Amino acid sequence: MIRFDVLTLFPAIFDGFLSESILEDAINSGKLSIHLHNMRNWATDKHASMDDRPFGGGPGMVLKVSCVVPCIEAVQQMTTQKADIIMFSPQGKKYNQKLAEQLATKERLILLCGRYEGFDERVTELVEVEEVSIGDYVLNGGEVAAMVLIESVMRLVPGVLGDCDSSRFDSFSSGNRLLDCGHYTRPREFRGLGVPEVLLNGNHAEIAKWREANSLQRTASKRPDLLEDQN
Ligand SMILES: C[S@@+](CC[C@H](N)C(=O)[O-])C[C@H]1O[C@@H](n2cnc3c(N)ncnc32)[C@H](O)[C@@H]1O
Numbered sequence: 016m017i018r019f020d021v022l023t024l025f026p027a028i029f030d031g032f033l034s035e036s037i038l039e040d041a042i043n044s045g046k047l048s049i050h051l052h053n054m055r056n057w058a059t060d061k062h063a064s065m066d067d068r069p070f071g072g073g074p075g076m077v078l079k080v081s082c083v084v085p086c087i088e089a090v091q092q093m094t095t096q097k098a099d100i101i102m103f104s105p106q107g108k109k110y111n112q113k114l115a116e117q118l119a120t121k122e123r124l125i126l127l128c129g130r131y132e133g134f135d136e137r138v139t140e141l142v143e144v145e146e147v148s149i150g151d152y153v154l155n156g157g158e159v160a161a162m163v164l165i166e167s168v169m170r171l172v173p174g175v176l177g178d179c180d181s182s183r184f185d186s187f188s189s190g191n192r193l194l195d196c197g198h199y200t201r202p203r204e205f206r207g208l209g210v211p212e213v214l215l216n217g218n219h220a221e222i223a224k225w226r227e228a229n230s231l232q233r234t235a236s237k238r239p240d241l242l243e244d245q246n
Pocket of ligand 1: 102103104105106127128129130131132133134147148149150151152153154155156157158160
């Protein structure tokens, strides 16, 4: 069981995400819980403003340390479970499957979704956070990054996927440092294209050998950097 607390200014962005498919099943069966917190509830002025102009001038607005830190502290205290805190930022550590695997072992994760120019720098001095980026590009906010993290972590929580082998053989997973092999399903032939004969013969040893070779071949052609990383 893993608990996510998501701090955001736009909780409604998560509505469809949380109410569909595997994620909804995982929540209903108690394998994970997701709690959305609107940071605006910790605003202190009558306009409920969470952001202010940057000192020194320039474009954009900055999320106020005086609202964000009390919000994090209040959320932390909602349960006694120890939480790791992730702050989404394009400047953070690059997210990957290895980090997803590490996070899947945690009891509780607090996810901080920035907006505008991001958080006042002093948030990271007052609260121990890990800054995480989902790639070298800039989003409007951390909500999409939070969904990426939640979805990739929850696949690794035991019992969430119907077949526990599904994630073990996925590309990048630590059990399989290669890309996943190619997959085929019915019909056997479509517009003149068949499927590799070996997949139809029911010989599990030969199928496993073909899949391994196919994974290696795909990795060498699509992502040779992954093979270099293993040397
Ligand atoms: C417009 S961005 C701020 C960008 C910031 N001024 C910079 O250049 O580093 C607003 C928020 O979106 C989120 N965000 C944007 N790009 C992201 C990325 N690649 N990975 C994770 N979060 C991102 C962060 O939470 C960030 O605080």
